[in-house]
Amino acid sequence: MSKISLKNLSHSYLKSQVNKEDWALRNINIDWNDGGAYALLGPSGCGKTTLLNIISGLIDPTEGQILFNEEDVTNKNPVERNIAQIFQFPVIYDTMTVFDNLAFPLKNRGISEQEIKNKVEEIAEMLELTSTLHNRASGLTADGKQKISLGRGLVRSDVNVIMFDEPLTVIDPHLKWILRSKLKELHQKINRTMIYVTHDQTEALTFADQVVVMHEAEIVQIGTPVELFEKPRHTFVGHFIGSPGMNILPCKIDNGTISLNGNKLETKIDIKNNSFSKTEVGIRPEFIEFNESGLPVKIIKVSNTGRHKIIDTVSESGKIKVIAKSSTNIPTGSAYLNFKKDYTYVYGDNWIIE
């Protein structure tokens, strides 16, 4: 229903902020387009839930603005913002039936009985809750309860955004797949903005069109799953996404020449002067090949996952992981590695240099 913009948003749970670490969120600027499926990905404690609670209005930000369709809603409460949020643990009203649970957000907004009945039945159908609709909600299993939580978020058709805060934590793995694809299906059906918070990259990459990666209170990259994989803009994105993650190796930059411990490296990057305190080369294991010449390494371990082989090697600059097809013959002992030029990036103080 609307575009959500966060402008120069910062938040701290402390009364006064001295260090960088005192902030739970630092200078967040982002636009969530109407109807998008977003994932908010990051490790525990990076500020994902804080960001979500600020969008929903449960927390007032220390600094910055929240705009819904260019209208400032920073000081409005969750009801006025008209949003839906689903929490990590199932939140149900124990004393009510499943039907009353689903109808609760509608009843509180004074919607007519008939309309409530139609809407609740539609949602129950979608979530396969019809058979238990008139049972007491407290008797359901954990995933049944979480479905009710989801249902309460979906039952209002006019919400600006539906936010999920790691909603599948308590669900069994096989049901996780089912519910996640259900959510994806729902998104296509009702076409509402959805923000899905998770620390699980598989969940984020399968659910979202756009993934927002957070690290230490900041947004480090926003992009499609392919962009995050092929061109991480921050070393954190490199090793957080992908399994195994990106190889990050310390490098030297001299007069535009990039070298790993004396071995000159070919990249697309044209860099003259180096003003960074730390420079690193990043290359994904998928984009490294064995060759007759190149970076000399020793092979430590080869693990076969069935689909491909993961080879642990060590060079003078540090450990390097390589992914090769299962059919590849892996040399033993010493070998030489070639990095694909198009996928070799250089990072200055953790941020990509272009």
Add this chain to the structure above:
Amino acid sequence: MNKTVNQKAWLFVIPVFVLVAFNAIIPLMTVVNYAFQETFGNNVFMWEGTRWFKQILLSDRFHAALGRQILFTLIILFIQIPLGIFIALTMPKEGIGVSVCLVLMSMPLLIPWNVVGAMWNIFALPDIGFLGHSLNALGFDYNFTQQSGDAWFTTVLMDVWHWTSLVVLLSYAGLRSIQPAYYQAAEIDGASRWSVFRHIELPKMKKVLTIAILLRFMDSFMIYTEPFVLTGGGPGNATAFLSIDLVKMALGQFDLGPAAAMSLIYFFIVLTVCWVFYNLMMKNEGQS
């Protein structure tokens, strides 16, 4: 898995058994003994069957005491439970205020019961007590030693002062254990303050409230020390609750047989009410 049979394990139960025997079983059996017999001392007993039970169950004196007891318990439950919940809801949730409130709330619970009675006796004296004197100065004709209404008012007020804290502390513990997500979800669902209380807080407090009601029922139904020190059961028999009446009968008149029968009936009432109440409250718990 096979459990090993070792009858020697019973030896470990002996200390507890001896302890329980001396502080519960033997005294109780003595009471049972008195309840069915008549004695004039010298350890001479005559069998009386159910005579004392019939006498007690049919006596107006017992009916009156039981009536006063039920009325007193109902009044204090209807005051203390809602008041306790209300205070728990308004208590601070974080910061220094939490400890201050908890300490203040615990204070009345730490005072010995006869001290509470003595404190309130002096506090309520119509001529020199702060409460009694103030009420009279404000134009109320207040004298708890002579007017039964005033005696009831003072006894109830004393019990509320002494025991509401227990309900507060239990309710507060129940409230603190509710996950913040429940309140956040309710806020997003647009729930009113009353709905939050009715559909989140009250159901989540159900277990602690069951305990609170049970404890307050038992304690108030068996109340003795405080009214004994405060009013001594008077004026007349106005505040002679069951236990006060029982002591009068057993130690004042030395009617050991009827007193023993009354003790057993008294015990049976408390046990039955607790059992019925607990089962009613916990009826639906098996599902979740």
